[in-house]
Amino acid sequence: MEVLTVAKDLLVTELQKYNPIALIATTFVMTYVLTNLRHMQLDDMGIRKRISTWFFTTVKRVPFIRRMIDKQLDEVKMELEKSLQIPDHTTEYFRTIPVKSVGREEVLRLATIYDHLEGPAFLEGRVSGAVFNREDDKDEREMYEEVFGRFAWSNPLWPKLFPGVRIMEAEVVRMCCNMMNGDEETCGTMSTGGSISILLACLAHRNRLLKRGEKYTEMIVPSSVHAAFFKAAETFRIKVRKIPVDPVTFKVDLKQMRAAINSRTCMLVGSAPNFPFGTVDDIEAIGQLGLQYDIPVHVDACLGGFLLPFLEDDAIRYDFRVPGVSSISADSHKYGLAPKGSSVVLYKNKELLHNQYFCDADWQGGIYASATMEGSRAGHNIALCWAAMLYHAQDGYKANAKKIVETTRKIRDGLAEIKGIKLQGPSDVCIVSWTTDDNVELYRFHNYMKERHWQLNGLQFPSGVHIMVTMNHTHPGLAEEFIADCKAAVEFVRTKPVSESDKKSEAAIYGLAQSIPDRSLVHEFAHSYLDAVYALPEQS
Numbered sequence: 018m019e020v021l022t023v024a025k026d027l028l029v030t031e032l033q034k035y036n037p038i039a040l041i042a043t044t045f046v047m048t049y050v051l052t053n054l055r056h057m058q059l060d061d062m063g064i065r066k067r068i069s070t071w072f073f074t075t076v077k078r079v080p081f082i083r084r085m086i087d088k089q090l091d092e093v094k095m096e097l098e099k100s101l102q103i104p105d106h107t108t109e110y111f112r113t114i115p116v117k118s119v120g121r122e123e124v125l126r127l128a129t130i131y132d133h134l135e136g137p138a139f140l141e142g143r144v145s146g147a148v149f150n151r152e153d154d155k156d157e158r159e160m161y162e163e164v165f166g167r168f169a170w171s172n173p174l175w176p177k178l179f180p181g182v183r184i185m186e187a188e189v190v191r192m193c194c195n196m197m198n199g200d201e202e203t204c205g206t207m208s209t210g211g212s213i214s215i216l217l218a219c220l221a222h223r224n225r226l227l228k229r230g231e232k233y234t235e236m237i238v239p240s241s242v243h244a245a246f247f248k249a250a251e252t253f254r255i256k257v258r259k260i261p262v263d264p265v266t267f268k269v270d271l272k273q274m275r276a277a278i279n280s281r282t283c284m285l286v287g288s289a290p291n292f293p294f295g296t297v298d299d300i301e302a303i304g305q306l307g308l309q310y311d312i313p314v315h316v317d318a319c320l321g322g323f324l325l326p327f328l329e330d331d332a333i334r335y336d337f338r339v340p341g342v343s344s345i346s347a348d349s350h351k352y353g354l355a356p357k358g359s360s361v362v363l364y365k366n367k368e369l370l371h372n373q374y375f376c377d378a379d380w381q382g383g384i385y386a387s388a389t390m391e392g393s394r395a396g397h398n399i400a401l402c403w404a405a406m407l408y409h410a411q412d413g414y415k416a417n418a419k420k421i422v423e424t425t426r427k428i429r430d431g432l433a434e435i436k437g438i439k440l441q442g443p444s445d446v447c448i449v450s451w452t453t454d455d456n457v458e459l460y461r462f463h464n465y466m467k468e469r470h471w472q473l474n475g476l477q478f479p480s481g482v483h484i485m486v487t488m489n490h491t492h493p494g495l496a497e498e499f500i501a502d503c504k505a506a507v508e509f510v511r512t513k514p515v516s517e518s519d520k521k522s523e524a525a526i527y528g529l530a531q532s533i534p535d536r537s538l539v540h541e542f543a544h545s546y547l548d549a550v551y552a553l554p555e556q557s
């Protein structure tokens with residue numbers, strides 16, 4: 018007590034040397050600054066990103082810098098718009114709703130014109146991903162047309178009015194739960210695609226932690242995880258802790274994932290496989306982390322959900338057999354071969370699923386509840402997914418999985434023999450990912466392949482390219498043709514000088530974007546591209 022009394026007297030003596038108003042003002046300012054720094058540390062942006070954003074925003078306000086940036090943006094915008102240009106197919110573009118109906122025949126005539134614009138020839142197997150089923154099955158196509166016609170007006174928001182679609186969705190979810198080795202408690206819902214399935218899982222696990230009293234939530238994800246997780250983080254104000262992947266295995270670094278866990282962690286994420294490299298994270302190890310710290314583990318199987326269950330080699334563990342796995346997203350419109358767009362998000366039990374549900378008990382329009390983000394949903398998407406799963410069945414999926422994996426490994430082995438190409442990851446499921454050495458400029462390689470009518474996916478951090486193998490790549494001789502063109506591309510880049518068209522190519526712009534420290538400029542590039550997507554050509 019005597020020590021405390023002496024300390025108090027010393028403090029009072031020291032404080033008396035200062036102006037009281039100055040002391041109060043300083044205390045107020047320091048409290049305000051420290052409180053805001055604490056909030057910035059905890060919120061979804063973080064201190065570093067906020068400071069970086071403020072700095073670059075300030076710099077861009079300098080007039081001559083802004084002019085330089087605008088000039089570069091205009092050039093990039095022109096190239097991006099050029100990449101979307103199509104041949105002039107009609108003298109009229111609809112900018113207002115017609116006063117009178119154009120009639121059935123005219124609608125079909127115009128639709129045929131737009132149908133003929135579709136390209137490139139994805140059914141010939143020259144595009145990475147995008148379209149996963151072959152269209153040489155006339156019976157399948159006609160079946161979908163008939164199913165669509167029967168359920169075009171159905172809406173599962175009204176389950177009593179459309180009981181058929183309600184039962185179809187329940188059957189799809191139950192078939193998928195069993196496919197993922199769930200039990201009688203496993204449950205879930207359908208969605209319109211992988212991004213929405215991921216958003217729903219993030220929403221559910223965030224809500225679980227909010228109900229436990231945590232104001233700020235975080236998710237821990239591999240750097241290779243799908244961009245939809247970052248979209249979810251932005252939408253639901255979840256802070257992302259991004260964990261790098263091992264530079265050899267291209268799987269998430271588990272030690273760093275463990276170190277990032279804290280009381281605000283609402284979910285851990287692993288991919289099966291991931292989009293950039295096609296590698297399957299160590300889901301069993303992530304599951305153990307989830308059990309140890311009582312954190313839900315989500316497996317993004319949007320790519321592998323309808324492949325991995327049907328492989329002859331059942332060595333990969335990623336589903337509900339893995340202790341700790343709480344939820345799984347899987348796309349039926351990818352390797353499930355259903356027409357776009359359908360997906361499923363599955364949960365270990367209803368307690369987890371209920372965190373996804375929305376209910377407004379006090380709405381003046383009556384009690385409103387929905388299982389997903391949408392209210393009204395297209396029943397025909399559910400019906401088409403249901404039809405695809407019954408049509409292809411386990412035998413069909415097994416046969417397709419065998420072809421996909423064999424083709425993937427054939428391409429991988431062929432590229433491994435090309436000097437100048439370096440594989441990224443094992444490339445043993447459905448994606449072959451690679452980069453090039455210093456003597457082969459990657460953007461020129463990418464551009465050469467585009468000129469040969471191959472549409473590949475460009476990667477960044479690190480720079481690379483990948484091809485996502487679909488049933489359209491399993492045509493006889495196509496893998497060999499692709500390997501030969503890759504070899505020719507490497508030789509071309511090594512021996513030919515850089516042309517002006519190379520420098521202005523879309524691939525070059527993509528490569529340049531990786532080196533820009535101010536990522537908001539990349540956002541402006543992306544916004545220009547999206548604006549161009551929604552722009553109608555000038556009237557001829």
